[in-house]
Amino acid sequence: MDTTFPRLLLRHAAERPDAPAMREKEFGIWQTWTWSRLVLLVRHIACGLHQAGLARGEHIVVIGTNRPRLYATMLASQALGAIPVPLYQDATAAECVFPINNADVRFAFAEDQEQVDKLLEIRSQCPQLAGIWFDEPRGLRNYLAAGLASLDSLAEEGRAFAQLHPDFFDTEVGLGRPDDVAAMFFTSGTTGHPKGVVHTHRTLLDRGRAGAEFDHLTSSEEVLAYMPPAWIGQNIFSYAQWLACGYVVNCPESPDTVMIDLKEIGPTYYFAPPRVFEGLLTSVMIRMEDAGAIKRAMFHGFMNVARRVGPALRDKRPVGWLDRIEYAIGDALVYGPLRNNLGFSRVRVAYTAGEAIGPDLFSFYRAIGINLKQLYGSTETAVFVCMQPDDQVRADTVGIPCSGVEIRVAENGEVLVRSPGLLKEYWRDPEATAQAKTSDGWYHTGDAGFLDAHGHLKIIDRAKDVGRLADGSMFAPKYIENKLKFFPYIKEAVAVGDGREKACALINIDFEAVGNWAEKRNLPYAGYTDLAQKPQVYRLIQDCVEKVNADLAADEKLAGGQIHRFLVLHKELDADDGELTRTNKVRRGFIAEKYAVLVDALYGGRDEQYIETQVKFEDGRTGSVSATLKIVDARTFAPVRAAA
Incomplete structure (x- = not known):
């Protein structure tokens, strides 16, 4: 599309100023933001950012959940020709250092105290980080850090500037071009440092429009924005397509209320991994x-x-x-x-x-x-x-x-x-x-x-994961893992076998589902590690594994990839422990190295293996989890030959 995000915002505000652009649930009540209200906030934030010194072509970090004011900050940055860089709100402070330094970020927008604390914690490692603005003031009253201020104060300064320079915002928006850089997304790569993926207004809006035309989307759609804005999937569906189509984006009250909010909104267009x-x-x-x-x-x-x-x-x-x-x-x-x-x-x-x-x-x-x-x-x-x-x-x-x-x-x-x-x-x-x-x-x-x-x-x-077993049979680990994860009792699975004589698996149980199953059978347990190693749970998971093997036997190409042995891990795979990416993709190489002793035990014919693993808690502390894991053989099936 031959336009930019801020120009589309101005167009919607001009054509239908009183139509809803976004809704945000606060204190159990849905609050509506019209296009005219949204563009006024964007105008004031943009003027405030200009006074703070944000320059065209500069990066600004945005970290938080989906909120109208977060979207307004991104639009205000783009109006000035700056480049918003959304970061995952559940990323640790240490994970924020590389993108901030890599992109020479001087200014950041943080949703609340949790995100402010992260940014202040790493400030010594990011000396160029001069300004931090927050949206939610709760808990921040006595913070006296230099350069820390509320988004309200920034917008108020911008409002005063806009009154003195009424044409400034529109002039800045007019300077933007479709081929200007619009945003940068850091990939949560499964190996090494994340890479900054640079996109222009044209690339993002072209794909947003292509998807909208494919499914005949209109301004009457309702969308629930609940995934991280740093994930491009959420960004396309609730930002690029939102501005391309002009439909309504609804922001849940919190991650804990998503299911309730989903039922209340009843979206017409839905996206989820x-x-x-x-x-x-x-x-x-x-x-x-x-x-x-x-x-x-x-x-x-x-x-x-x-x-x-x-x-x-x-x-x-x-x-x-x-x-x-x-x-x-x-x-x-x-x-x-x-x-x-x-x-x-x-x-x-x-x-x-x-x-x-x-x-x-x-x-x-x-x-x-x-x-x-x-x-x-x-x-x-x-x-x-x-x-x-x-x-x-x-x-x-x-x-x-x-x-x-x-x-x-x-x-x-x-x-x-x-x-x-x-x-x-x-x-x-x-x-x-x-x-x-x-x-x-x-x-x-x-x-x-x-x-x-x-x-x-x-x-x-x-492509890098598709391998061969020792006998030449195709080994497609993700395909096998997805079949295992269909069962409600299995939350995550990692299949191993490339270059080996048979396939094996490391499995995470779904603690809620298996816990519910155990309680109905009066099976006592003391937490995840204890439940995961119960013999009854192993029999439950073994039944799931053997059903997958029966399915694989019917696929001529993948029959050789049946799971011969498996174990149930003593802890859940976690992004904070480096085992998953922030989009919850398995970091296969890291896991193979971290749990090498378990993989060796699977292939060494052992019936059990002791392991102690360091874990990171939500508050930043570290600890360890240890257990002796059982290793079980699973029944495999002869390949089903297709009829001649």
């Missing part, structure tokens, strides 16, 4: 465990109907009238109430992305009448590369290339992309930029995949 859909399904299954026998029987009976009939109805394929009647009864008694309970009654389009989703998990939501689809993209491609049309949705593909995108598969199976949404560069890393982008504009995704006969892209795994 697979782990959110996994968590929702787990909560459903826990509730069904608590239900009476009749209700459980009705649920499972109608779910069998849904799995058989629902996807075909969603894809408008022929369905017999008896099946239609049975599904309609199920919709009245089970699927409709379930959608309402999840907050999905009004969802017209729902997407999942960020990593592969298990086919069983994906099919569950479509079966109960939710138009859940997959899309494919990354931070570097501004999200939208492939999308699934409403009538061509399959669990094993991520759709067709959307507007302006070309796809090519290299000889080694890596997917290459050429698109108007490609990153401009990696900040201060010309070597990485040259490796990622060819001279003729092709981006190396690092994913292994292929285009099927219908033109749909199928992603197998990360």
